[in-house]
Every structure is written in structure tokens, then in C-alpha cells.
Amino acid sequence: MRITSAEFVISATRPGNYPPEELPEIAFAGRSNVGKSTLINVLVNRRHLVKTSSTPGRTQLLNFFAINGRMVFVDLPGYGYAKVPERIKKDWGEMIETYLATRKTLKAVTLILDIRRKAQIEEVDFINWLIERQIPVILILTKADKLSKNQQKKQIALNAAALNLPPESLICFSAKTRRGLEQVWAAIGSCVRGEAEGENPGGSLCSEN
Numbered sequence: 001m002r003i004t005s006a007e008f009v010i011s012a013t014r015p016g017n018y019p020p021e022e023l024p025e026i027a028f029a030g031r032s033n034v035g036k037s038t039l040i041n042v043l044v045n046r047r048h049l050v051k052t053s054s055t056p057g058r059t060q061l062l063n064f065f066a067i068n069g070r071m072v073f074v075d076l077p078g079y080g081y082a083k084v085p086e087r088i089k090k091d092w093g094e095m096i097e098t099y100l101a102t103r104k105t106l107k108a109v110t111l112i113l114d115i116r117r118k119a120q121i122e123e124v125d126f127i128n129w130l131i132e133r134q135i136p137v138i139l140i141l142t143k144a145d146k147l148s149k150n151q152q153k154k155q156i157a158l159n160a161a162a163l164n165l166p167p168e169s170l171i172c173f174s175a176k177t178r179r180g181l182e183q184v185w186a187a188i189g190s191c192v193r194g195e196a197e198g199e200n201p202g203g204s205l206c207s208e209n
């Protein structure tokens with residue numbers, strides 16, 4: 001994908017502050033520190049468009065970015081970070097859920113998992129919740145550079161089994177080596193064009209993997 005422009009639009013916590021529902025939107029979700037913001041920077045080929053950090057909990061608002069004037073990326077705060085106080089966790093959960101459940105222009109959720117970990121019940125529940133709402137999901141196992149080829153294969157199989165999905169539906173990615181970048185763009189492209197909905201009326205995966 002040739003990126004001609006990638007611009008920060010706005011940070012929001014509630015629907016009143018979201019930008020107008022004009023362009024197709026792709027949201028990026030996953031646990032704290034998994035690499036959501038980094039993935040966006042790699043996708044748009046900008047090192048510092050989105051703030052990243054080695055400390056979990058960096059992204060705390062819904063951050064909207066306009067890409068090529070044609071689509072919007074939404075960087076979501078991470079979930080599952082133990083050190084966040086319960087009350088804030090609840091607010092974050094509500095903020096994310098309200099966005100996902102109400103946003104009419106949302107075309108897909110890119111769910112990012114750390115390839116070194118095994119998907120947990122939270123991820124299974126989250127995917128089912130999205131499928132129930134007919135929101136396509138793009139699944140990414142990131143930080144692949146941290147494992148050998150053999151270990152990667154094992155982890156892909158382990159995660160596919162945990163999610164009860166074929167291994168082909170998981171895209172293996174690395175921000176360091178840019179492995180999987182084209183596959184991620186292909187999946188996003190098909191969701192932006194609305195092809196996933198046509199193919200999967202039940203609202204399931206839309207990766208072109």
C-alpha cells in the first residue's frame with residue numbers, strides 16, 4: 001500500500017467526540033504492550049505517528065488517524081494490564097465496548113496477540129462478541145522476530161487451537177522485520193472494501209491469508 005498521508009485526527013473517550021462517520025474504519029485491539037501502536041506505525045510507514053512505549057498502558061484514549069484520506073485507523077487502549085486500577089479498567093472497557101458496538105463505519109477489528117503467548121479466554125470471548133455483532137476480525141500474531149521459525153510454527157498452531165480456528169487465519173507479523181506487512185494490508189483492504197461482509201454474512205474472519 002502506498003501511503004500518501006497519515007494524520008492524527010482526534011483523541012476521544014465518548015461518541016460525542018468521535019470524528020464524523022464518513023470513512024471506513026479499522027480498529028486495533030489487544031492486550032497492553034502487545035504492539036498495537038507499533039503495528040499502525042509500520043503499516044503507514046511512519047516511525048512516530050502513534051506514540052509507542054515499552055511500558056504497558058501507553059495508549060489511554062481512542063486515537064483516530066486518517067490514512068490516505070480514504071480510511072481511518074483507530075488505536076485502542078490495551079486491555080488486561082494488571083496494574084491499572086479496577087475503576088479505570090472498567091472505564092476503559094466501557095469506552096472500548098461503546099465504540100465497537102455503536103460505530104457504524106467500523107469495517108473490522110484487528111486483534112493483535114503476542115506470538116509468544118497463548119490466546120486466553122478473554123480473546124476467545126472478544127472474538128465471539130465481535131462475530132455476534134457481525135464485525136469482521138483480522139487476527140495477528142506479532143513480535144514474530146522474538147522466536148525461531150520452528151517456535152513460530154508451534155505458537156501459530158497453539159493459538160489456532162486455542163481460538164478454534166485454522167492456522168491460516170492467523171497472520172504472523174513482525175514490526176522489526178516487517179514480515180506479514182503485505183498480508184495485513186491485504187486483509188485490511190478487503191475489509192475496507194466490504195468484501196468480508198459479502199463473503200461471511202455471519203461476520204467472521206476476513207484475512208486473505
Ligand SMILES: Nc1nc2c(ncn2[C@@H]2O[C@H](COP(=O)(O)OP(=O)(O)OP(=O)(O)O)[C@@H](O)[C@H]2O)c(=O)[nH]1
Pocket residue numbers: 030031032033034035036037038039051052053054055056057058059060077078079142143144145146173174175176
Ligand atoms: N521485537 C519486537 N518488538 C515489538 C514489536 N511490536 C512492538 N514491539 C515493542 O513492544 C512494546 C510495546 O509496543 P506498543 O506498540 O507501544 O504496544 P501497545 O499495544 O500499543 O501498548 P499499549 O498502548 O500500552 O496498550 C514497544 O517497546 C515496542 O517497540 C515487534 O514486532 N517486535
Ligand SMILES: [Mg+2]
Pocket residue numbers: 036037038051052058059075076078
Ligand atoms: Mg498503544
